[in-house]
Amino acid sequence: xxxxxxxxxxxxxxxxxxxxxxxxxxxxxxxxxxxxxxxxxxxxxxxxxxxxxxxxxxxxxxxxxxxxxxxxxxxxxxxxxxxxxxxxxxxxxxxxxxxxxxxxxxxxxxxxxxxx
Numbered sequence: 001x002x003x004x005x006x007x008x009x010x011x012x013x014x015x016x017x018x019x020x021x022x023x024x025x026x027x028x029x030x031x032x033x034x035x036x037x038x039x040x041x042x043x044x045x046x047x048x049x050x051x052x053x054x055x056x057x058x059x060x061x062x063x064x065x066x067x068x069x070x071x072x073x074x075x076x077x078x079x080x081x082x083x084x085x086x087x088x089x090x091x092x093x094x095x096x097x098x099x100x101x102x103x104x105x106x107x108x109x110x111x112x113x114x115x116x
Contacts, residue, residue: 003028003115006038007094014094017106026115028096033088043081046095046102052080054104055092062089 005021005028007014021028046055056074057063063071066083073079084091096103096111103114 002099004031004097005029005094006031006033006042006091006096008033008089011093013106017094017096017111020106020108020111021115024116033091038085038088038091040081040085043084043091044077046104047077047080049102050104052077055095056080056084057090057092060090062087 003021003026005018007017007030009015009030009032018030043055052075058071058074063074066074070079070083074083092104094103094106096115098115100114103111
């Protein structure tokens with residue numbers, strides 16, 4: 001099974017998820033948003049599959065610092081993709097692509113069911 005793992009290495013949730021994958025012996029490729037950026041086409045696909053409210057992290061400081069106009073525009077798919085591409089810190093972490101779909105965020109039971 002090929003797993004593509006997207007996140008930021010120093011994020012606590014990403015660390016927990018990577019530790020879980022390692023403990024399960026599941027191999028993955030890691031994409032670091034800070035170094036490699038966020039691909040608009042992937043972002044658009046994730047939003048199409050899971051919705052803006054799932055992919056966009058509205059609880060983080062980066063989102064809270066946005067203007068009210070940008071926050072309001074974030075509900076629009078195209079605007080959200082542009083915001084996320086410019087500010088990868090606002091992408092919910094981690095995101096995992098695997099043969100059966102996409103996982104957003106780390107919930108051990110959900111991951112075990114999908115990847116176990």
